[in-house]
Amino acid sequence: MPQNITVVIIDSDLTSLNNITRFIESLGDSVSIEGTAPTFEKGYELVHKKRPMVVIMEIGSDVNLAIERIEQILSRFPQVSIFATSEDKSSETILRVMRAGATEYLLRPVSQTDLTFALQKIGRLWLVKPVEEEAGRIITVFSPKGGAGVTTIAINVATNIHQMTGKSTVLVDLDLNAGDVTTFLNMKPAYTISDVTMNISRLDRNFLQGVIAKHESGISVLAEPQKLEEGVSISSSEIKKVLSLLKSMYKYIIIDAETISERTAIAIEMSDLILLVFILSLPSIKNMQRHLKYFDRIGLGKDRVKLVANRYLKKGDITIQDTEKALNYPIFFALPNEYDTAMMCLNKGVPISEGAPRSQLNQSLKELTKMVVQSQS
Numbered sequence: 001m002p003q004n005i006t007v008v009i010i011d012s013d014l015t016s017l018n019n020i021t022r023f024i025e026s027l028g029d030s031v032s033i034e035g036t037a038p039t040f041e042k043g044y045e046l047v048h049k050k051r052p053m054v055v056i057m058e059i060g061s062d063v064n065l066a067i068e069r070i071e072q073i074l075s076r077f078p079q080v081s082i083f084a085t086s087e088d089k090s091s092e093t094i095l096r097v098m099r100a101g102a103t104e105y106l107l108r109p110v111s112q113t114d115l116t117f118a119l120q121k122i123g124r125l126w127l128v129k130p131v132e133e134e135a136g137r138i139i140t141v142f143s144p145k146g147g148a149g150v151t152t153i154a155i156n157v158a159t160n161i162h163q164m165t166g167k168s169t170v171l172v173d174l175d176l177n178a179g180d181v182t183t184f185l186n187m188k189p190a191y192t193i194s195d196v197t198m199n200i201s202r203l204d205r206n207f208l209q210g211v212i213a214k215h216e217s218g219i220s221v222l223a224e225p226q227k228l229e230e231g232v233s234i235s236s237s238e239i240k241k242v243l244s245l246l247k248s249m250y251k252y253i254i255i256d257a258e259t260i261s262e263r264t265a266i267a268i269e270m271s272d273l274i275l276l277v278f279i280l281s282l283p284s285i286k287n288m289q290r291h292l293k294y295f296d297r298i299g300l301g302k303d304r305v306k307l308v309a310n311r312y313l314k315k316g317d318i319t320i321q322d323t324e325k326a327l328n329y330p331i332f333f334a335l336p337n338e339y340d341t342a343m344m345c346l347n348k349g350v351p352i353s354e355g356a357p358r359s360q361l362n363q364s365l366k367e368l369t370k371m372v373v374q375s376q377s
């Protein structure tokens with residue numbers, strides 16, 4: 001991960017160049033100027049040689065030429081963020097330059113405040129680890145029936161995975177009509193998944209990074225919509241787009257899914273692993289039979305769909321063996337019934353590893369997480 005932001009400046013005006021240099025130097029070690037050039041051609045050579053994160057580039061009166069140049073840089077060096085500097089205030093030019101791929105449009109003469117804000121934004125983006133070497137793993141936690149423990153399991157598997165592996169992890173609340181991940185984690189994020197889907201046309205990694213909240217455990221959280229009508233309007237194709245992008249940004253994407261819907265179906269289809277949560281009771285076993293048939297029909301077998309029995313009572317009427325027999329399917333893991341622990345952590349708004357580290361439920365959730373990680377390696 002880079003330690004500081006590296007910059008190349010292309011500017012034909014010496015006063016402007018000196019000012020920008022001075023502003024950047026005042027920011028200390030976090031930003032360093034790798035070189036400056038008075039012409040685009042020289043600047044392009046510098047970009048090639050230095051591979052900076054940011055190119056601050058003067059846009060002259062020929063907007064078409066400027067756009068060509070932005071595209072030329074980005075086609076060769078797509079990771080570069082371009083800050084266009086221009087005297088042109090017209091919204092048409094701004095829009096065209098931004099569409100060409102510029103990250104920022106700064107009016108000339110460039111002000112220290114504008115430049116500092118823009119660089120801080122880049123800093124935040126780079127603080128997030130870049131794409132892992134391989135595409136991320138999507139793990140959906142899902143139950144045919146409400147109240148089985150999906151949110152509890154999704155949250156704790158997500159925080160445990162991050163703690164165990166140190167890898168980037170995002171928890172996505174796809175329970176779009178009744179999600180409560182933020183309550184479980186005591187968070188008040190500024191943005192939710194509906195801010196993402198409402199801006200679907202401009203969705204990219206930078207945008208997504210800006211709206212994802214960080215939880216103190218270290219995981220990222222894409223929160224549930226705050227208003228009912230926002231959740232209703234989110235489509236499965238929007239979900240598909242968001243998940244594809246997250247897959248390129250995080251190593252583990254844990255989904256708290258709503259009961260079966262078109263949107264859940266998309267998440268399931270895209271998942272590397274589905275944890276199918278249920279409680280050992282007759283109605284829920286019956287329901288599970290129908291769902292296992294559905295998974296079979298869509299070609300998802302035992303390698304991708306794993307059963308998790310929650311709130312398991314050793315002395316209960318229905319045993320694991322009976323259930324496996326009735327379903328003709330192995331149970332991947334059974335989590336003990338520990339209502340007090342689960343409720344206490346829920347009321348405190350903390351993961352179980354934090355609220356009740358010595359509990360049997362915490363030990364079991366850790367075991368489950370280990371098996372999840374192993375299944376994905």
Ligand SMILES: Nc1ncnc2c1ncn2[C@@H]1O[C@H](COP(=O)(O)OP(=O)(O)OP(=O)(O)O)[C@@H](O)[C@H]1O
Binds near residue numbers: 149335340
């Ligand atoms: N292993 C467990 N032992 C005891 N209680 C549990 C356990 N897991 C979850 N619970 C409790 O069960 C209730 C439902 O859990 P949770 O909200 O996680 O389920 P859900 O499937 O997400 O429900 P919903 O359909 O409302 O989204 C909560 O009160 C939670 O504390």
Ligand SMILES: [Mg+2]
Binds near residue numbers: 150180256
């Ligand atoms: Mg839930």
